[in-house]
Amino acid sequence: MLSPAEKQAIEEEMRHYANRPSCGLEALKIVQKHRGWVSDEGLADIAEFLRVAPAELESVATFYNLIFRRPVGRHVILACDSVSCWIMGHDRLMQRLTAELGIRPGETTPDGRFTLLPIPCLGACHRAPALMVDDDLHEAVDPEKVGEVLGKYA
């Protein structure tokens, strides 16, 4: 079941679009914001609420990089793996991150604190290598000091 708050947020967004199904991606984002990710159940509820086929909505949900169809940690790390960051030391940064967290890209730490994901170009090419933790952009990250960055997120 969608919560009243979720329904209200979706209906608010709906006013910005020409019809109900067009709000699909917005609805997925809203549910993800409330629950951290989009479960099968959540997806089916949205589909019913928007009156679209669940399979259609699933094809949308799995198309976009940032709709999570599996649970993620309390904090999501997005490490830019595109060309400028690669030139400026992305591989070393990723090595340090995986060592620090004890997980591989795509995984979540056993304590549920962090999920580590590679992400295409974050548009911080002049201050590479870059990563995001949740909504925060961290630029010119020194791989050796990546622990300090992570320390800010409980």
Next chain:
Amino acid sequence: MEKPLTKNFLPNGAFPDLAAYELAGGYQALRQALTRMTPAEVTQAVTDSNLRGRGGAGFPTGRKWSSMPIGAGAPRPRYLVANADEMEPGTFKDRLLIEGDPHQLIEGMIVSAYAVQADVAYIFLRAEYTRAAQCLRQAIAEAYGAGYLGGNILHSGYGLELYLHISAGRYMCGESSALMNALEGRRATPRDKVLRSTDSGLWGKPTVVNNVETFCNVPHIVTHGAAWYKALSRSADGGTKIYGASGKIKRPGAWELPMGTTIRELLEEHAGGMMDGFALRALLPGGASTEFVLDEHLDVAMDFDSVQKVGSRMGTGTLVVLDDRTCPVGMLRNLEHFFAQESCGWCTPCREGLPWIEHVLAAIEEGRGEAGDLDMLARQAKFLGPGYTFCALAPGAMEPLTSGLKYFREDFERHIGERRCPWRG
């Protein structure tokens, strides 16, 4: 040297709020357009200015707007979209423009929307640009509060609603027809180009899509006129350009400079040259989907037509610099990994071809390459080139590969011959 696009930028990362923007002359272009110009006159000024789209392809903006049907019987609602998806690797100019002066984009969009008589406008912003989203939310609210958005703007009888759409991450959303599918809540696959979006775009209605930087130019053209705007440039294309550079250079960054500034000036004066101990090997002039150029091409002017003469494209105008201590095969592998991952899967050559190319590049880089691999890559590059795929993503992906195979032939052969990456030792 005039820098209209960045003149209001503040040093500390803050941005001018409505009051500061107005104090610097902001929203005067809007007032002028809505109270003293017809929509056709605004479009004419933009046509005369030789403004070319800053999204990468350089399409003349005035010409795009002229195909919008705006007469009494024309379909409604009509839409206008700012493309702020900016996911082209190596490109960060639109983010800086939004974060530096969000009202400039909003004013540019309203004036442009007036020219094409749009009823609803969207800013299509990539999800990772969280700071830009904050800036825009505040600026949009301020603009509504001041009566620059909504019904009957400045008592002109013209009205516009502006919404911020935040995407969920996919490079293909930047392709303008896929962007419209994304806005309609679908997968971002491209549409058939038989129909122009100005005839049938968002929800089948007339739609104009332009890049963020393109819109930012419009208020200045309206205020100062086409002749002034053309005179800002050193080439036939009008205006200034936000150029940028990244890689192993002394001062990576972005700069507003006259259109037609040479690559050498960007690299040597503005970026301060290569970092100590590094030499220039090659560079991509305008993001991941442009051909490499070499040392011998540095004196070319960065404008749409000149860069084409040396076999590449200006693209987004942000240089990605390859140095002599970075493996070119590794760089190509990184680029093709991006394109393979971001292929939307709609058409077979791209969906199947790009992962194959990535796979072969990975094998070569890791010392498992075979003698026939380079011919195979060249053949694939041809079949993913213009005319074989449904949209420009795959041909764009082939631009660095084709030029890389030409310029880095020896490096490829060494990898295959020595069965290792010489850079990794």
